[in-house]
Amino acid sequence: MNKPNLAPSSLAYVPFVSVQNMMALVHSIGIEDFMKGIVAYLEEDFKNWENFDKTPRVASHSAEGVIELMPTSNGEIYGFKYVNGHPKNTHEGLQTVTAFGLLATVDTGYPVLLSEMTILTALRTAATSALVSKHLMPKGATTMAVIGNGAQSEFQCLAAKAICGIQNVRLYDIDPAATQKAVRNLKNQGLKVTSCTSPQEAIEGAHIITTCTADKQCATILSDNMVGAGIHINAIGGDCPGKTELHVDILKRSDIFVEYPPQTRVEGEIQALADDYPVNEIWKVIAGLETGRTSANQITLFDGVGFAIEDFSALRYVLDQIQGTAFMQQLDMVADPDDPRDLFGMVLRAKPNQG
Amino acid sequence: MNKPNLAPSSLAYVPFVSVQNMMALVHSIGIEDFMKGIVAYLEEDFKNWENFDKTPRVASHSAEGVIELMPTSNGEIYGFKYVNGHPKNTHEGLQTVTAFGLLATVDTGYPVLLSEMTILTALRTAATSALVSKHLMPKGATTMAVIGNGAQSEFQCLAAKAICGIQNVRLYDIDPAATQKAVRNLKNQGLKVTSCTSPQEAIEGAHIITTCTADKQCATILSDNMVGAGIHINAIGGDCPGKTELHVDILKRSDIFVEYPPQTRVEGEIQALADDYPVNEIWKVIAGLETGRTSANQITLFDGVGFAIEDFSALRYVLDQIQGTAFMQQLDMVADPDDPRDLFGMVLRAKPNQG
Numbered sequence A, B: 001m002n003k004p005n006l007a008p009s010s011l012a013y014v015p016f017v018s019v020q021n022m023m024a025l026v027h028s029i030g031i032e033d034f035m036k037g038i039v040a041y042l043e044e045d046f047k048n049w050e051n052f053d054k055t056p057r058v059a060s061h062s063a064e065g066v067i068e069l070m071p072t073s074n075g076e077i078y079g080f081k082y083v084n085g086h087p088k089n090t091h092e093g094l095q096t097v098t099a100f101g102l103l104a105t106v107d108t109g110y111p112v113l114l115s116e117m118t119i120l121t122a123l124r125t126a127a128t129s130a131l132v133s134k135h136l137m138p139k140g141a142t143t144m145a146v147i148g149n150g151a152q153s154e155f156q157c158l159a160a161k162a163i164c165g166i167q168n169v170r171l172y173d174i175d176p177a178a179t180q181k182a183v184r185n186l187k188n189q190g191l192k193v194t195s196c197t198s199p200q201e202a203i204e205g206a207h208i209i210t211t212c213t214a215d216k217q218c219a220t221i222l223s224d225n226m227v228g229a230g231i232h233i234n235a236i237g238g239d240c241p242g243k244t245e246l247h248v249d250i251l252k253r254s255d256i257f258v259e260y261p262p263q264t265r266v267e268g269e270i271q272a273l274a275d276d277y278p279v280n281e282i283w284k285v286i287a288g289l290e291t292g293r294t295s296a297n298q299i300t301l302f303d304g305v306g307f308a309i310e311d312f313s314a315l316r317y318v319l320d321q322i323q324g325t326a327f328m329q330q331l332d333m334v335a336d337p338d339d340p341r342d343l344f345g346m347v348l349r350a351k352p353n354q355g
Helices: A019-029 A031-047 A087-092 A118-136 A153-164 A176-185 A248-253 A261-267 A282-286 A308-322 A343-349 B019-029 B031-047 B087-092 B118-136 B153-164 B176-185 B248-253 B261-267 B282-286 B308-322 B343-349
Strands: A013-017 A058-061 A066-073 A077-085 A099-105 A111-116 A143-147 A168-172 A192-195 A208-211 A218-222 A232-235 A244-246 A254-258 A299-303 A329-332 B013-017 B058-061 B066-073 B077-085 B099-105 B111-116 B143-147 B168-172 B192-195 B208-211 B218-222 B232-235 B244-246 B254-258 B299-303 B329-332
Touching: A013 A019, A013 A308, A019 A031, A019 A111, A019 A118, A019 A308, A019 B343, A031 A118, A031 A153, A031 A282, A031 A308, A058 B066, A066 A308, A066 B058, A066 B066, A077 A308, A077 B099, A099 A118, A099 A308, A099 B077, A111 A118, A111 A308, A118 A153, A118 A232, A118 A282, A118 A299, A118 A308, A118 B343, A143 A153, A153 A168, A153 A176, A153 A208, A153 B343, A168 A176, A176 A192, A176 B343, A208 A218, A232 A244, A244 A248, A248 A254, A248 A299, A254 A282, A343 B019, A343 B118, A343 B153, A343 B176, B013 B019, B013 B308, B019 B031, B019 B111, B019 B118, B019 B308, B031 B118, B031 B153, B031 B282, B031 B308, B066 B308, B077 B308, B099 B118, B099 B308, B111 B118, B111 B308, B118 B153, B118 B232, B118 B282, B118 B299, B118 B308, B143 B153, B153 B168, B153 B176, B153 B208, B168 B176, B176 B192, B208 B218, B232 B244, B244 B248, B248 B254, B248 B299, B254 B282
Parallel strands: A013 A111, A143 A168, A143 A208, A168 A192, A208 A232, A218 A244, A232 A299, A254 A299, B013 B111, B143 B168, B143 B208, B168 B192, B208 B232, B218 B244, B232 B299, B254 B299
Antiparallel strands: A013 A329, A058 A066, A066 A077, A077 A099, A099 A111, B013 B329, B058 B066, B066 B077, B077 B099, B099 B111
16 A cells, blocks of 8 residues: 655645744845835735725724734735734733734635734835825925834834935934834934934924824824924824824814725724714825825825735735745645545544554 | 844744644544544533624635635634635635634734644534534434535534444435545444435435535525424535525424524525524523423524634634644744834844844
8 A cells, every 4th residue: 555645735835924034035125125115016906996805904802902803805815914902012021013914815715825914014004104105295305203113113214215205204202212222223224313302302394293102092192283284194003992193183184094994983093083074095196096285285194004905915015025035934734635525534644654 | 242142032933733733633632532622612612602702704705715704702812713615626626615723812912823724624613513413413313414525524424423422324425426435534433334325315314414515506405305303404514695505494494503693694594584583592502591402303403604613612622732742833923022112123133144
């Protein structure tokens, strides 16, 4: 009797990008070029926005935080991200946000990529803010204020440099140690970095204000009198019910741009406004169907909460970059018997000391 | 300058059970004992049913099939399964159903288990049918008919043997090769196996009828005149809109038991009935709150579609079995910088030729 071949078939393998490999991949491309690459995929998918299956993320809330699944599909590729948000984790030495994601072919349902997404989410969030800023910021913008200097802040700075041409960043955090960390990390990255001791100081001369704070509470990082005409604001730290960053009067003076209104009305800054308060969908601006900034004095506000299509774009980019490289492992995650109806036989034949 | 330690920390590792390891784990325990083990966890979780976060699965339908996410949580542990259903896959040499699943702690959102679930789903589906049968089948049941002899059939037979004491199985499939495969696989498993050439022949003398066919269409595997008094039916093949197995008149003569009504009304046999047609929740029977079979002549029907809590139970069982064993690998899936706010610094320090 022949010994059965017990090695998993190639169909059973799913390419997996670990945290180590993601970091190696990012450096092989360069952080800024990597985010530029994501932007190109974001633009492609935002232009195809209407053809995506869209749903607000599926959230499981607890007292400590939230665990979410974010699925979407363009009809050919299906993708989803698992992501948690636990602000109290930081105090225990853990990440507030960890994530991983998957792509599969719609035709067969077989996974084609499993990837870490803690790092990739940081990169795609910054790439998205920068893509949106490029369309909404005032002409000739050179200076960005970053309020909240946690895990997301440096990515925002480098994306704004690479994609929007920002040259100066002005950093503020309620915890000076966070600002010091960001200043240290941004050394030799080609940006003029200014450490500030108040939000007021940070926004002096800024053309873009990016708020990326992480507390799960209705906070007011920016009050109305701090925001002058012509500014573009990225408010990306508020991303779940009860978590906001801006005073409601700022919202009312701004033209508001969002990703997917049904999700943003629950999670974003606009949860403070009426359910039918008019907002603009940013994909229409990126697709060229609507104008973003229409005057120099206008305040534009990107109420970013993170949407599944952005993760989809980032995963697509990664999938295309890893082909033929060593930045992945093959994971034996999908059973693939020779005869698809013979799953039981495959299990039987795997019995030790048989054959 | 010290070289940074670039090896991922233990917090970054997620235990992963591959297909190979799942098969090895199953054999180390024994297939029947493994399913008995799942039943014990199912009973525990069904008794705690009211405390679970429950939601119908999140489905992405296409012409070719469906991809679903099935999340749930008991407040301490969060779990979800990714599963596809592509009936046409079989003709291309692929599995109709492939799956993987994950458990995470609600407290931190960090994953604690990633596992293949193609094999595990087959085991939990059979374990669930057998647990339900144990509560609903007529007294002294010894014979089960299995209509549809695809990937699920042998698992159903062994679970019915291990958990319900079934001694005889009578097999029928529209494709005789499928029946031959099942007969071959069930040799020397301690069951009397009869190959049948029609559904009528298969159900002769059967106390339990289990239908597990896979075509995505409204089929009528059983017609009304075939089903006599006192029978228990497991209808588990119909599990999405438009996919049913039984003639509606059988439903009307039966007492119907389901997992989670909001999901079953969309996906199960009862999609053929009015939206408010009375059904029983099987968890109440298993928890001892309601009586299952109340008379010898009653026809009981388990309209099983598969619910997230069953996957949760199976994953919990696996997590407890792999502790301290070699049936898992450590997967570098979650980034874990020393300072949780310093994700960017972790990426920077991973740059080759630094430090």
